[in-house]
Amino acid sequence: MYNKKVLDHFQKPKNMGKLKNPDVVAEVGNMQCGDIMRLYIKVKDDKIKDISFETMGCVAAISTSSMITELAKGKTLAQASKITFQDVVGELGELPPVKMHCADLAVKALRKAIKKYQGNKD
Amino acid sequence: MAQKQIYLDHAATTPVAPAVFRKMQPYFNQKYGNPSSIHGLGQTAAQAIEKARQQIAVFLNCLSEEIHFTAGATESDNWIIWGLVEKLRFQESINPHIITSAIEHKAILEPCQVLLKKGLIRLTILPVNSNGLVSLEDLKKAIKKDTRLVSIMYANSEIGTIQPISQIGQLIKKLNPKRKHPIIFHSDAVQAANYLDCSVDKLGLDSLSLSGHKVYGPKGVGLLYVKKGVKLSPLIRGGGQEKGVRSGTENVPGIIGLAEAVSRINQNNKELKKLRDKLITGVLRDINQVELNGSFKDRLPNNANFSFKGAEGESIVLSLSAKGVFTSTGSACASHSLSPSHVMLALGLSHEQAHASVRFTLGQQTTSQDIDYLLKILPGIIARLRKISGR
Ligand SMILES: Cc1ncc(COP(=O)(O)O)c(C=O)c1O
Numbered sequence: 035m036y037n038k039k040v041l042d043h044f045q046k047p048k049n050m051g052k053l054k055n056p057d058v059v060a061e062v063g064n065m066q067c068g069d070i071m072r073l074y075i076k077v078k079d080d081k082i083k084d085i086s087f088e089t090m091g092c093v094a095a096i097s098t099s100s101m102i103t104e105l106a107k108g109k110t111l112a113q114a115s116k117i118t119f120q121d122v123v124g125e126l127g128e129l130p131p132v133k134m135h136c137a138d139l140a141v142k143a144l145r146k147a148i149k150k151y152q153g154n155k156d
Numbered sequence: 157m158a159q160k161q162i163y164l165d166h167a168a169t170t171p172v173a174p175a176v177f178r179k180m181q182p183y184f185n186q187k188y189g190n191p192s193s194i195h196g197l198g199q200t201a202a203q204a205i206e207k208a209r210q211q212i213a214v215f216l217n218c219l220s221e222e223i224h225f226t227a228g229a230t231e232s233d234n235w236i237i238w239g240l241v242e243k244l245r246f247q248e249s250i251n252p253h254i255i256t257s258a259i260e261h262k263a264i265l266e267p268c269q270v271l272l273k274k275g276l277i278r279l280t281i282l283p284v285n286s287n288g289l290v291s292l293e294d295l296k297k298a299i300k301k302d303t304r305l306v307s308i309m310y311a312n313s314e315i316g317t318i319q320p321i322s323q324i325g326q327l328i329k330k331l332n333p334k335r336k337h338p339i340i341f342h343s344d345a346v347q348a349a350n351y352l353d354c355s356v357d358k359l360g361l362d363s364l365s366l367s368g369h370k371v372y373g374p375k376g377v378g379l380l381y382v383k384k385g386v387k388l389s390p391l392i393r394g395g396g397q398e399k400g401v402r403s404g405t406e407n408v409p410g411i412i413g414l415a416e417a418v419s420r421i422n423q424n425n426k427e428l429k430k431l432r433d434k435l436i437t438g439v440l441r442d443i444n445q446v447e448l449n450g451s452f453k454d455r456l457p458n459n460a461n462f463s464f465k466g467a468e469g470e471s472i473v474l475s476l477s478a479k480g481v482f483t484s485t486g487s488a489c490a491s492h493s494l495s496p497s498h499v500m501l502a503l504g505l506s507h508e509q510a511h512a513s514v515r516f517t518l519g520q521q522t523t524s525q526d527i528d529y530l531l532k533i534l535p536g537i538i539a540r541l542r543k544i545s546g547r
Pocket residue numbers: 167168227228229230231233261263309311312313344346347366367368369376377378
């Protein structure tokens with residue numbers, strides 16, 4: 035069902051848990067299956083200095099959460115908001131077709147967090 | 157050392173018992189005749205099928221001619237519904253009223269929904285209470301003048317709850333003589349067969365479905381018991397096997413295996429129940445914020461189903477699987493449709509609770525050590541997933 039890389043990220047997720055003193059927290063939910071994803075980010079010099087996630091969801095949701103934190107870490111906000119769900123899936127190798135929305139959720143969470151940060155700043 | 161494998165998904169399927177497998181083998185390549193052939197080899201197969209029918213008739217306490225072999229319980233369930241509706245339309249030009257329950261297998265619910273959409277039936281779907289049981293009162297109230305079929309499963313596949321089949325049977329038996337047209341009472345007994353009395357006359361059933369692979373027999377074979385006198389249109393048409401009601405060359409090894417499996421059912425529930433209760437007690441003791449789904453009392457002896465708050469079902473199942481324990485979930489994430497199990501929702505569970513549900517179904521080979529191992533690894537798995545979810 036899932037490839038080794040997806041399962042690895044599920045078993046040993048990166049950047050998991052709450053972040054102390056985050057600049058923003060963004061939460062997105064998937065109405066379809068009921069899953070919830072929360073991203074914490076810290077920004078410095080327009081770059082994502084630190085990022086972590088909490089996800090209540092399936093294996094794909096957890097590993098895409100883990101993957102997107104890896105992809106976003108160290109990127110500028112502009113670069114990070116360009117990350118697509120194809121990028122996330124591409125890095126993981128593959129996901130079952132019904133699980134594409136889980137990767138999409140990770141992307142939505144990241145974009146929401148960035149928007150929220152930029153909104154807060156103005 | 158190879159990893160331990162602990163199979164706790166017997167409601168999904170069971171292994172073919174070695175004795176069943178041995179009985180089936182000759183029918184693949186030695187006694188391989190087509191039962192419709194009039195020569196010796198064909199007749200050997202035909203006789204074997206008739207013997208199988210008699211074996212099963214003993215289990216169901218019915219006539220052997222009332223048993224019709226199918227390609228599984230999905231076909232049996234489809235057949236009783238479509239077959240009856242088509243017969244009634246043909247003979248009486250009516251669109252009957254059907255009553256069923258919200259926690260039936262999809263093999264019952266889907267055909268009913270399709271017939272409803274086509275405008276060919278009227279349908280009442282009885283709710284269940286929070287214990288997962290239908291109420292006799294609700295059923296009584298739902299019966300109409302043109303009700304022709306009541307279909308209530310004997311035991312549920314997800315939560316193992318046992319419906320009051322013999323009480324429903326009695327009710328219908330009492331009502332029928334006063335009615336212009338009798339109500340046919342069908343029960344999907346697929347999950348019940350291993351553990352509960354399936355004497356059709358005692359239960360008051362006109363029709364019943366069984367499946368081979370849930371009773372330590374092969375997959376792809378099942379049966380529909382239809383009481384003598386009940387007329388159904390065929391679902392599968394062709395060469396007229398099974399006295400014209402179910403065409404298709406008989407699955408001879410499958411039928412032999414089904415009969416052997418059914419005749420080996422011993423309904424020795426005590427040991428299994430002890431293990432299952434050890435599992436339930438252990439889980440409720442060692443893990444907080446967990447609920448048992450469905451009645452504890454009116455429940456198959458091999459079924460436990462929990463919701464673990466803050467952990468998602470697919471993640472739990474695959475974490476267990478990585479440690480060699482095989483289970484299943486009613487979570488939306490693990491379904492083709494991404495909607496939570498209809499059974500969980502019918503119980504009144506929230507989407508979140510359904511999301512967090514896991515089913516453990518024990519079987520003949522389950523040992524006390526298996527349960528110990530599960531109880532050892534499960535708390536850590538739940539704790540880890542709760543940490544990931546932050547809940
Ligand atoms: C209650 C119930 N009915 C019907 C079926 C379908 O049986 P089969 O797999 O033989 O088509 C199953 C098995 O999934 C079941 O649990």
